[in-house]
Amino acid sequence: QVQLVESGGGLVQAGGSLRLSCAASGVTFSNYAMGWFRQAPGKEREFVAVISWSGGRIYYKNSVKGRFTISRDNAKNTVYLQMNSLKPEDTAVYYCAADRSVGVSTVELGYDYWGQGTQVTVST
Secondary structure: OOEEEEEOOEEEEOOOOEEEEEEEEOOOHHHOEEEEEEEOOOOOOEEEEEEOOOOOOEEEOHHHOOOEEEEEEOOOOEEEEEEOOOOHHHOEEEEEEEEOOOOOOOOHHHOOEEOOOEEEEEEO
């Protein structure tokens, strides 16, 4: 049974930082590209960042470049999203997702497994 469990969300003031973690089980983690998506209230879920199985390819949503960093530890079956200089518009539920295809995807349809999400709220 595949499980992706996010943690690390919370309430933070604008300009602050959070680090999200996503622990995977039931999969050979190193075979999967891992992505982060988010969904703000009243909006569709959107791509945030993706990292290939080896960590050699990384892509970000333009609005988070330079502020967010995605990384992974294959020995711990965990992917991370370090979020710095947070803005109120970053407020959303953040989801991690696993993609078993060879490439890296920035769209939801490219992913096979999803976590339940963790809430990030950035106050002014």
